[in-house]
Amino acid sequence: MRLRxxxxxxxxxxxxxxxxxxxxxxxxxxxxxxxxPPPLIxxxxxxxxxxxxxxxxxxxxxxxxxxxxxxxxxxxxxxFSTLAGFAFAKLKFRGRNVxxxxxVATMMVPAQLGxxxxxxxxxxxxxxGTNYALIVPALVNAFGxxxxxxxxxxxxxxxxxxxxxxxxxxxxxxxxxVVLPAARPAAAVLGMLTFMSAWNDYFWPLVVLxxxxxxxxxxxxxLASGYVNDYVLGLAGTAIGTLPLVAVFALFGKQIxxxxxxxxxxx
Amino acid sequence: MRHTLDVRVSPYAYVAPFFxxxxxxxxxxxxxxxxVSLHEWTLLSDTQEFIGLGNYATLxxxxxxxxxxxxxxxxxxxxxxxxxxxxxxxxxxxxRRLRFQTLFRIALLLPNVTSVVAVVVIFSQLFGRDFGMIxxxxxxxxxxHVDWAAxxxxxxxxxxxMIMWRxxxxxxxxxxxxxxxxxxxxxxxxxxxxxxxxTQLRKITIPMIRPTIIFVVIVSTIGAMQIIAEPxxxxxxxxxxxGIATGGPDRQFQTLALFVYENGFANSTLDFxxxxxxxxLMFVAVVVVAGINFLITRRVxxxxx
Numbered sequence: 001m002r003l004r005x006x007x008x009x010x011x012x013x014x015x016x017x018x019x020x021x022x023x024x025x026x027x028x029x030x031x032x033x034x035x036x037p038p039p040l041i042x043x044x045x046x047x048x049x050x051x052x053x054x055x056x057x058x059x060x061x062x063x064x065x066x067x068x069x070x071x072x073x074x075x076x077x078x079x080f081s082t083l084a085g086f087a088f089a090k091l092k093f094r095g096r097n098v099x100x101x102x103x104v105a106t107m108m109v110p111a112q113l114g115x116x117x118x119x120x121x122x123x124x125x126x127x128x129g130t131n132y133a134l135i136v137p138a139l140v141n142a143f144g145x146x147x148x149x150x151x152x153x154x155x156x157x158x159x160x161x162x163x164x165x166x167x168x169x170x171x172x173x174x175x176x177x178v179v180l181p182a183a184r185p186a187a188a189v190l191g192m193l194t195f196m197s198a199w200n201d202y203f204w205p206l207v208v209l210x211x212x213x214x215x216x217x218x219x220x221x222x223l224a225s226g227y228v229n230d231y232v233l234g235l236a237g238t239a240i241g242t243l244p245l246v247a248v249f250a251l252f253g254k255q256i257x258x259x260x261x262x263x264x265x266x267x
Numbered sequence: 268m269r270h271t272l273d274v275r276v277s278p279y280a281y282v283a284p285f286f287x288x289x290x291x292x293x294x295x296x297x298x299x300x301x302x303v304s305l306h307e308w309t310l311l312s313d314t315q316e317f318i319g320l321g322n323y324a325t326l327x328x329x330x331x332x333x334x335x336x337x338x339x340x341x342x343x344x345x346x347x348x349x350x351x352x353x354x355x356x357x358x359x360x361x362x363r364r365l366r367f368q369t370l371f372r373i374a375l376l377l378p379n380v381t382s383v384v385a386v387v388v389i390f391s392q393l394f395g396r397d398f399g400m401i402x403x404x405x406x407x408x409x410x411x412h413v414d415w416a417a418x419x420x421x422x423x424x425x426x427x428x429m430i431m432w433r434x435x436x437x438x439x440x441x442x443x444x445x446x447x448x449x450x451x452x453x454x455x456x457x458x459x460x461x462x463x464x465x466t467q468l469r470k471i472t473i474p475m476i477r478p479t480i481i482f483v484v485i486v487s488t489i490g491a492m493q494i495i496a497e498p499x500x501x502x503x504x505x506x507x508x509x510g511i512a513t514g515g516p517d518r519q520f521q522t523l524a525l526f527v528y529e530n531g532f533a534n535s536t537l538d539f540x541x542x543x544x545x546x547x548l549m550f551v552a553v554v555v556v557a558g559i560n561f562l563i564t565r566r567v568x569x570x571x572x
Binding site for chain 1: 275279288291293298373383392395398492496528531
């Protein structure tokens with residue numbers, strides 16, 4: 001039993017230490033990196049380094065872009081997933097099971113391999129360099145639909161819907177007045193998961209955006225790619241780009257983990 | 268009458284956004300990749316000449332393509348196999364009544380909340396040749412200064428550590444979710460019979476959660492075959508030179524996805540046809556490797572670990 005705690009504590013330490021150490025380096029001066037032993041407690045240079053980040057890349061714009069993109073995607077995914085989840089979980093229609101199966105199967109499609117035609121499509125639509133290229137393809141995804149289907153089929157009593165029908169609700173009325181309020185707890189978790197993964201997305205934004213109009217992740221990679229290895233600068237950017245998310249996660253971690261574990265039981 | 272129409276049509280309207288979006292931005296690009304791959308097709312040219320399997324012939328003779336294939340498989344095995352074994356074991360440790368259960372789970376998932384850019388920037392520092400903490404610690408045991416990014420094996424290990432750090436906890440939680448559905452009585456009976464902890468893991472837990480193991484193995488395989496951001500950023504921030512898309516100056520850690528990116532977006536030619544052919548071969552490779560792993564995992568009964 002003691003070994004169990006010891007092991008888990010060690011694993012927790014290794015999970016958290018790199019993040020802690022990045023803050024330590026981010027709050028120091030580049031010369032501190034050459035010290036032996038390496039510095040293990042934060043220094044007083046953090047805000048000066050953050051100011052340098054804002055001088056080097058358009059980080060304010062990057063933060064704004066990331067908030068707009070991740071926020072829009074999260075709201076859209078919550079809405080469309082609840083809508084589709086309602087249909088799959090509670091409405092009867094021909095082809096329902098097959099369509100749900102297809103939805104789950106699309107999660108296995110390695111979508112990144114279609115990156116070249118996707119880019120060509122964005123060029124055609126004249127969306128390259130804009131946030132549309134990030135938002136529109138991500139408005140709804142299979143994981144969200146499946147996640148809300150699971151939740152609603154378990155948590156939404158069919159009697160509630162029948163009562164609504166008797167009161168003369170249309171299907172849309174049912175969705176608006178009965179389903180949406182009932183879906184709130186799961187939709188909130190889905191929204192947070194979606195926001196985090198949109199915030200952390202790197203490759204696609206790198207392909208379609210330009211360095212003068214970046215998201216946080218694209219700006220961070222610009223910082224890290226300088227010819228002179230300015231680790232302090234890179235890590236200061238990393239810290240301000242990552243810490244908001246880590247803070248949200250620390251606050252709502254329990255709910256988020258519950259969501260991931262519920263979504264996972266599909267086997 | 269209006270009511271019937273509402274009941275009949277609404278469900279299709281509600282699931283339509285997902286299917287429309289998937290067809291437009293998921294399925295169409297994937298299929299169109301095959302079409303583009305049969306052409307001499309660059310971003311800058313106005314006409315596209317049909318050349319049949321020409322791009323594929325060039326590709327199969329391209330040493331860089333095979334190098335990228337080797338790197339992808341090597342990094343894939345190094346990062347996935349220990350990761351999943353460790354994840355199962357951690358889930359097993361957590362699958363008890365424990366104090367600080369939530370705290371442990373949060374700590375396990377913390378790396379997964381960190382963006383891939385942040386992970387690589389942080390670990391490039393830790394794996395630094397001259398002042399990196401990992402070399403400093405290795406120094407205690409008499410090891411010299413390892414230039415992690417420079418060698419093939421060492422760079423693959425460094426990248427695998429980054430991937431493992433980010434994904435082990437996440438997969439552990441998925442395994443844990445499955446383990447919690449295993450009936451407690453099985454363990455109680457086994458304990459009465461005197462079965463050791465490890466035996467219980469091997470004889471009860473793993474067979475009972477096999478569907479989840481298959482699922483995680485397949486998803487991890489598909490993910491591992493597409494690794495791109497880690498080698499791309501490692502090449503940038505380890506300071507070894509060689510540009511954003513080559514995976515180190517000697518292509519020692521260029522993966523297949525990075526090879527596609529190099530030819531489609533980073534080269535001066537912007538050769539969409541060639542990059543699409545590589546994408547399509549990669550797709551075939553993903554299906555084959557995922558299929559093999561599926562067959563292997565399905566056959567494993569008690570002795571996965």
